[in-house]
Amino acid sequence: MSQRLAKLASSLQHKKFRTKEQLFVAEGEKLVLDLLESFSVKYILCTKKWAQEHPLLSTTVIDNVLLKKASSLKTPSSVIGIFDIPKETPFNKDELPALVLDTLQDPGNLGTIIRTASWFGFQHIVCSPETVDIYNPKVVQASMGALAKVKVHYLPLAIFFKDLRAEKITVYGTYLEGKSIYKTAFNKECVVVIGNEGQGISPELKQYIDTPIHIPAFSSTPPESLNASVSTAIVCSEIARTIQS
Amino acid sequence: MSQRLAKLASSLQHKKFRTKEQLFVAEGEKLVLDLLESFSVKYILCTKKWAQEHPLLSTTVIDNVLLKKASSLKTPSSVIGIFDIPKETPFNKDELPALVLDTLQDPGNLGTIIRTASWFGFQHIVCSPETVDIYNPKVVQASMGALAKVKVHYLPLAIFFKDLRAEKITVYGTYLEGKSIYKTAFNKECVVVIGNEGQGISPELKQYIDTPIHIPAFSSTPPESLNASVSTAIVCSEIARTIQS
Numbered sequence: 032m033s034q035r036l037a038k039l040a041s042s043l044q045h046k047k048f049r050t051k052e053q054l055f056v057a058e059g060e061k062l063v064l065d066l067l068e069s070f071s072v073k074y075i076l077c078t079k080k081w082a083q084e085h086p087l088l089s090t091t092v093i094d095n096v097l098l099k100k101a102s103s104l105k106t107p108s109s110v111i112g113i114f115d116i117p118k119e120t121p122f123n124k125d126e127l128p129a130l131v132l133d134t135l136q137d138p139g140n141l142g143t144i145i146r147t148a149s150w151f152g153f154q155h156i157v158c159s160p161e162t163v164d165i166y167n168p169k170v171v172q173a174s175m176g177a178l179a180k181v182k183v184h185y186l187p188l189a190i191f192f193k194d195l196r197a198e199k200i201t202v203y204g205t206y207l208e209g210k211s212i213y214k215t216a217f218n219k220e221c222v223v224v225i226g227n228e229g230q231g232i233s234p235e236l237k238q239y240i241d242t243p244i245h246i247p248a249f250s251s252t253p254p255e256s257l258n259a260s261v262s263t264a265i266v267c268s269e270i271a272r273t274i275q276s
Numbered sequence: 277m278s279q280r281l282a283k284l285a286s287s288l289q290h291k292k293f294r295t296k297e298q299l300f301v302a303e304g305e306k307l308v309l310d311l312l313e314s315f316s317v318k319y320i321l322c323t324k325k326w327a328q329e330h331p332l333l334s335t336t337v338i339d340n341v342l343l344k345k346a347s348s349l350k351t352p353s354s355v356i357g358i359f360d361i362p363k364e365t366p367f368n369k370d371e372l373p374a375l376v377l378d379t380l381q382d383p384g385n386l387g388t389i390i391r392t393a394s395w396f397g398f399q400h401i402v403c404s405p406e407t408v409d410i411y412n413p414k415v416v417q418a419s420m421g422a423l424a425k426v427k428v429h430y431l432p433l434a435i436f437f438k439d440l441r442a443e444k445i446t447v448y449g450t451y452l453e454g455k456s457i458y459k460t461a462f463n464k465e466c467v468v469v470i471g472n473e474g475q476g477i478s479p480e481l482k483q484y485i486d487t488p489i490h491i492p493a494f495s496s497t498p499p500e501s502l503n504a505s506v507s508t509a510i511v512c513s514e515i516a517r518t519i520q521s
Binding site: 258 | 420
């Protein structure tokens with residue numbers, strides 16, 4: 032049993048198996064306990080000590096050799112949770128503002144963006160199908176338990192934008208040049224598109240962007256760009272600040 | 277020679293050897309080329325192909341086995357640069373605002389903060405001695421070449437703050453509770469203290485904080501906190517925005 036579960040946990044590092052089993056994996060005491068509040072748990076693999084410290088939880092004790100096999104970390108933590116992937120809820124045009132991610136590739140960035148979106152009250156994130164999977168263990172790790180608070184959708188973005196056109200919703204896109212975010216009159220009825228870490232927003236999506244925006248640099252020799260999760264956070268902060276005041 | 281250099285590059289992943297040799301290491305084409313503009317290079321280890329593509333650079337060709345030994349990455353890139361650690365320039369109280377980092381531990385966070393600080397025109401970052409080393413390869417990687425644009429100092433923070441007291445400089449500190457950053461009248465003559473990822477600002481430094489500030493959440497169920505590089509970026513953006521306008 033414990034051998035089988037260690038193998039299952041390890042396999043869930045790959046999207047193919049997550050899709051097949053409709054399960055995802057999370058490691059670490061704080062994260063697992065956080066996720067238990069919002070996700071239905073299938074198995075909790077842990078050390079004997081951890082199981083004794085949490086007598087109310089239904090756990091499967093596994094030895095250190097198997098824990099190492101089950102873990103994606105160099106130094107495995109004392110607990111690994113295997114959770115059900117919940118059913119996707121549809122995008123709701125009445126719950127704006129929302130974020131749109133065009134082919135974000137770094138799992139740490141996506142996890143951080145989910146955490147930030149949740150902080151600033153963005154309830155939906157729409158991702159291009161090429162964006163890293165939210166149930167990737169590194170995304171789950173970086174989201175720090177905010178995973179359940181934000182609804183993440185994977186959709187072909189051109190179709191999503193075409194659907195939006197009938198509505199009075201402004202589509203902003205972050206570029207290296209554009210209107211300063213500090214001079215943009217954001218309102219609640221908007222979505223903001225964040226581009227890929229290296230390539231920015233795909234050229235074929237440009238036609239759907241109503242207003243290109245950018246974060247001005249305050250230096251004569253700034254770096255080429257900001258980190259994607261940093262620029263997303265600054266835009267979220269600016270939108271939240273201005274639409275609330 | 278190439279064997280010795282591969283060993284040197286690998287040893288520079290450790291602070292002890294960086295301090296001893298006064299050298300640091302950076303991997304990847306874009307990063308190495310960026311750093312060549314600002315740092316004095318000691319050796320460039322690369323594949324034969326890379327050397328042929330860059331005939332104007334003085335390179336040392338090493339084979340794939342040695343490149344793998346020299347590299348800190350699972351998949352080594354085709355070039356590794358070994359650079360001189362420059363002499364530290366002293367902190368300049370006339371070049372404000374500045375950031376103060378209290379025991380930041382994640383190298384990715386520090387690198388991202390350096391990149392962000394450079395974007396928003398913060399010229400100095402003062403770090404507690406316990407903060408991760410800026411020449412840690414993961415910091416160098418995440419800073420994306422902004423390393424040369426920001427002066428980073430390692431100082432006991434209590435001494436730094438005592439020195440500041442004679443000056444008319446406001447010390448802000450980020451906490452989970454405090455004055456909203458959106459309602460704070462920042463001026464140029466300030467420093468902002470960012471706390472450790474898990475513990476926040478050390479209790480013994482609280483006496484030096486003139487104004488505790490925080491980033492308000494716009495959600496009824498926000499996560500416990502924001503990522504440290506994200507909250508630093510939002511504060512930098514807010515200071516740059518308000519002192520310029």
